[in-house]
Amino acid sequence: MTTFVFGHKSPDTDSTGSAIIWSWYLNQIKGVDAAPKLLGEPNTEAAFMLQHWGLDKPEIIADVADDQPVVIVDTNNPAELPANINGADIQAIIDHHKLVGGLETKGPINIRIEPVACTATIMWKMIGADLAQAPREIKGAMLTCILSDTLEFRSPTTTQEDKAVAYSLAEDLGVDIAAYAADMFAAKSDVSAFSDAELLRMDSKEYAVDGTKFRVSVLETTAPGVVLDRKASLMETMTSVAKEDGVDQVLLFVVDILKEEATLLVPNDLVRSLASKSFDATAEGDTVVLPGVMSRKKQIIPNLAI
């Protein structure tokens, strides 16, 4: 039976690319029949990666059957995985997020979680010398994942390991990191095709503070004006999205990759208070700028308070 390799719902570049990288490794190096899958449409940056490196878009699946062999990459959170994930035969987990609890395996399996910025960085270490056998597009996917998750090394999640792997891949591939990252971020910033609800859900994780449930959305962009021009309708849409998704409030952080700051939309007093208590920031109008804030994992989630 083919092993399915997939990352989280609302797939970003790392969840898409890591699934492709690990499927290549399983197929070509380990002799395991494996295929990458997606749990939804990839974001525009992930789509750019597929197109740029000539990679096929993985099939999108809605759920997994009982006993389906799977490898989970870039998450260990059941809420971000198919509903039947604990019915599947989980073969391995490769991730770089905090352990959430909730996944169970039928026997001992390979689990590798490390506090680096990107799943592909961990895979680079696990694949080791066998990477020499990888085609350009696999190495290209790896480089794209690292530049994406580190925001070209600007994110505070970036480690020396991520940088070392990225520079080594770029050298090998003959890729100019600055020029390539600019193309990636331009693709990520092109959100004109998405509805307000899609934007609010695109890169978001649910998180509870003292019993209040938030959908914490982050939009990383080099053109924040494009998103902020839509702030009125985005804030209006937050109410219906929160209701549909069973949370109390949607938070939208528009991260300006180049200026290295986030703008938080402030639709009401709950978010106004949150901005003050979490980031010591006073929101006068319906937005507030948070200088230096780029990482949900390192800077937003750990500080959230109401």
Next chain:
Amino acid sequence: MTTFVFGHKSPDTDSTGSAIIWSWYLNQIKGVDAAPKLLGEPNTEAAFMLQHWGLDKPEIIADVADDQPVVIVDTNNPAELPANINGADIQAIIDHHKLVGGLETKGPINIRIEPVACTATIMWKMIGADLAQAPREIKGAMLTCILSDTLEFRSPTTTQEDKAVAYSLAEDLGVDIAAYAADMFAAKSDVSAFSDAELLRMDSKEYAVDGTKFRVSVLETTAPGVVLDRKASLMETMTSVAKEDGVDQVLLFVVDILKEEATLLVPNDLVRSLASKSFDATAEGDTVVLPGVMSRKKQIIPNLAI
């Protein structure tokens, strides 16, 4: 603050030895102030290892304080860890058991779980070339852990990796594996000092089948007669131990390491039926022999049915 490194409650050789090995690595190689701890008295084989290699017995702790930095080895099961484990600052997990769920970390950390027989085998790979700097007693602890968890390579959990590491360590140390393992198993088999209740709890894990809770105890020994001579009082004690521990039934499997079989005590019809449904074994009297059964993880737990 000193990082505490510990394995599971009722510490066996791997839980004791791996904590010592990893503390050495953190202190001497990584420059992290770390100390091994125990969550109870080590078993007789673990005590033999400490004495044989001249290792200090780690301090026994009852619980961990909030934000205490800890590294968890040889388990990922909160039920086998201090009550406040999720209040601690979990820095890393190194284990070879199935993922149970329930542990949560405050941020992304190092987690390495692999389906090998022994935690020390994973550590050998993680330590890599730095092992050359390890003193004899650290390498000796590693070898002891592997011989213990594999029952000198007899257990079906044994992998080629476990064997390769053990032979390499034995060669390096000039240890005759057969003679040394015989000494280890003799130490493990010397259970005369333990009360019936202590024997029933010594190497046991809780496991539920269709809502019925079992304490699944395994006694690995080269002298099964010593234990089986006590079967009447052991079976009597099962009732009070089950009551105190909040389970429905204690199961005791006496594993004969040399004959490679287990004897299950059969105190009542529940266990008689379990023997039949789990192992296709008919218990005529108050014991039943299960040929080839040596591993709780691979052979007992996956087959339990009532």
